[in-house]
Amino acid sequence: MERFVIFLSVIRDFEAYPDGIEFRSCSNCRRTMQSLTLTQYPTPISPPRLNLYPLRQIAVSLLSTPTAGINRRDMAASGRESASFKSLAVGRTITGGDGDGYCTLIDFAGANVGDDDLVVLLYHLQHACKRIASLVASPFNSSLGKLSVKSSSSGSDRDAPKPLDIVSNDIVLSSLRNSGKVAVMASEEDDSPTWIKDDGPYVVVVDPLDGSRNIDASIPTGTIFGVYNRLLELDHLPVEEKAELNSLQRGNRLVASGYVLYSSATIFCVTLGSGTHAFTLDHSTGEFVLTHQNIKIPTRGQIYSVNDARYFDWPEGLRKYIDTVRQGKGQNPKKYSARYICSLVADLHRTLLYGGVAMNPRDHLRLVYEGNPLAYLVEQAGGKSSDGKRGILSIQPVKLHQRLPLFLGSVEDVAELESFGDVQQTVNPGYEV
Template identity: 75%
Template sequence: MLTSTIFVQPTSFLVPKPQIFPPKSTQFSLPTKICNPKMSNFGGFSVKAQLSGEIEPKTLIEYVGKGGIDVGDDLVVLIDHLQYACKKIAALIASPYNSSLGKFVEGSGNSSGSDRDAPKPLDIVSNEIILSSLQRSGKVAVVASEENDAPVCMTDDGPFVVVMDPLDGSRNIDASIPTGTIFGIYNRLKELDHLPHNEKASLNSLQSGTKLVAAGYVLYSSATIFCATFGSGVHSFTLDRSTGDFILTHPSIQIPPRGQIYSVNDARYFDWPEGLRQYIDTVRQGKGKYPKKYSARYICSLVADFHRTLLYGGVAMNPRDHLRLVYEANPLSFVAEQAGGKGSDGKSRILSIQPIKLHQRLPLFLGSPEDIDELESYKDIQQTVNPGYEV
C-alpha cells in the first residue's frame, strides 16, 4: 500500500451522452404541489396515507437546510454536491453505453486487495465523479476512498472529512443487479492542522465511527434511493427523474426489532465456524427465539442487502474479515444504530472499534437488535479461515 498522500487534480471521465442532468449551476424547477397517493406500510415504517388533497414535496436539500433539520450551511453544500455526483453515477449505470465500463481490467487500480476486489473501470469513473464534485464543493479537507491507496487532500481549511466506497457491488453491473455508494462524513480534526499533510490526512481518515457527523448510502436500483442519517434518525429520499430532485419518501425509518430474513452466502456454509452454522440451522428451522422459520435472501450487493434488512428486519452479514471498517462497516453501522438496529463484528459494536489502517477489514453483521443479540449469543460466529479467498 502506498504511504504518500494523493493530491486530487481536476479529472475527466466518460459520461454517456446525451447527459440527463443539467450542469451543477442550473437550478431545478420544483412543482409547488404534488398529489400524494395512498401508500402502504413498509417493514417497520409507514408513509402517511393521503386519500385526497395535496402536499408540499420536500427535497433532500430542503430537508437538511434551514427549512428542515438545519445541519448547517457547510454540510448542506457538501450534501448538495454529493447528491449531484450520485445522480450522475445513477445515469451512468442505467445507460446503454455502460457495458464496456463494467468489464474487469487486469492489473487496473487498487493494490490494497486481491484480484477479486480489483476495481473495474466503472468503479474508477464513479470515484472520479465523486472526487471532482466534492472538490468543487470547497467543504472537504480530506477524502478517503476504497479506490485510493492513500487519502486525497482537497482544501486545507475544509470543515469535513469524507470516507466512501464509490460503487459497492460493481461486479453485479453486467447483470443489472442493484449497486450502491456508501459514505461517511466527519468533522476535520483542527488539532491536527499543524502536522505534515500525510500524517494529518491519515489521522483525519481514521476517526472512530462514534465521531461520524453523517453517513448513508445511495442505492442504484429500480429507483435511486438516497438514505442518510445526520445523527437524528434515518431518512430516505427517492430520485424524481422528472425534476432531478431527491424527494423525501420515507422519514424516520425504524428497523423492526426482529425480522425473518438472513442474508449471507450460504455456499460457504462448510467454511463457517460451528457457532454460525448452529445459528443458521436453528433459525431456518424456526427453533430460535423467534418461533418462525427464517428465509434466506442474498443479493451479494452490500447496499442492497442492507437496504432490505433496514426495511424488513433480520440480519445481513459477511462472517469473514472481508468488509472494510472505514468505508463500509462504520457508515452502515451508524445508519443501523440511528434506525434502532445494531452493527457488530460478531463480538463487538462496530462503532467502538478504533481503525488503525485505511483498508482494515473485518466481519460485519448488521440488522435488527434482537436478531443481532441472538446471533452474538452463539459466540463462535467469525469465520477465520477463508479457503479460496486468500489475499
C-alpha cells in the same frame, strides 16, 4: 378534438468543464438534451396537472453544475425561491404540509441541520450520485464492470478496481472538490486519502460503487459514504499524515452517513445524526424526494442474508445460529428465510425495511468506508451493528483498508446471533472475490 400537451424532458446528466457546461447531443445516445416536446395524442385527453413548484426549483439547478464555493445563498438564488432553506422545508413533509407533498433532500437537510456547510456538502454529493446513477444505467458503460484495472501498489488491501469504479470515484472526487467543504476524501479506489482543501470542515470516506462486478447482470449497486468533522488538532502535521489520521476516526464520531441504491429506483438513504430517512430520485424533476421518513428497523425480522454456500467454512457458532433460526427453533418461533443478493447496499436496504440480519462473517468488508457508515445508519434506525463480538462504531481503525466481519440488522436478531459465540469466519476458502 386532438389536444397537445407539453412535457418537460429534464437533463439526465451533464459534465462540467473549466469553460462552462458541455451538453452531449442525444444523437449519440449518451446524453438527453433539455427540450420541450409537443406530443400529439390521437384521442382527446385532459392535460396532466403540472406541479410548478418542483419545476421552479430545478429550472436552474439542472442546467448548471455545482461550482466551487457555492453556498446556500447561491443555491437559493440559482433555482430556488428567495426564502431561506428552513422556510422552504418547514411544513413540507411527505404528507404535504403546504399542499404539494414535496420535500427534497436539500429541503429536509436545510430544516434539520444547523450547519450550512453540511447542507452544501450534501448538495454536491447528491449531484455526484445522480451522475453515477446515469452512468450505471447506460448501455455503453455496462461492459466496464467486467474489466479489471491493475492495482497501483503490490500487496494492496484493496479489491482489484474496474474502470466503472474509477470513473465513479472521479465523479465523487470532482463534486467534493467543487463543494469547497471537504478537507480530505478517503476512498476504496485510492491507496491513500486525497487531501483536497486545507480549511475544509469535513472529512468524507466513500465506496463510490459497491457491487460493480454485478453491473453486467443488472444487479443493484450502490454508493456508501460517511462524513466526519476535520480534526483541527492535526492541522500542524504534514499533509499525508493528517489526511490519514483524519480518515481513521472511529465510527461514533460520524456526523452523517448513508448509501445510494441504484436499482429499479435510485434511493438516497441518509442519517444526519437524528434518525434515518430515505429519498427517491424523481426522474421527472431530477430531485431526491422524501419517501421514507424516520425509518425504524423492526426489532426482529424473519430474514437472514449471507452466502450460505460457504456453510462448511463457517465456525460452529454461526452454523448453529443459521440452523436454529431457519428451523424456527430460535427466540423467534418463525422459520427464517434466506435472501442474498451479494450486493451490500441492496441486502442492507431490504434488511433496514423488513428486519432480520445481513452479514458477511469473513474479514472482507472494510471498516472505514463500509462498516462504519452503514453501522451508523442502522443504529440511527434503531438497529444494531457488530463484528460478531463488539459494536462496529467503537472499533478504532488502524489502516485505511482494514477489513472485518460485519453483522447488521434488527437489535434482537443481532444480539441472538452474538449469543452463539463463535460466529467470525477465520478460514479463507480460497475463492476469488
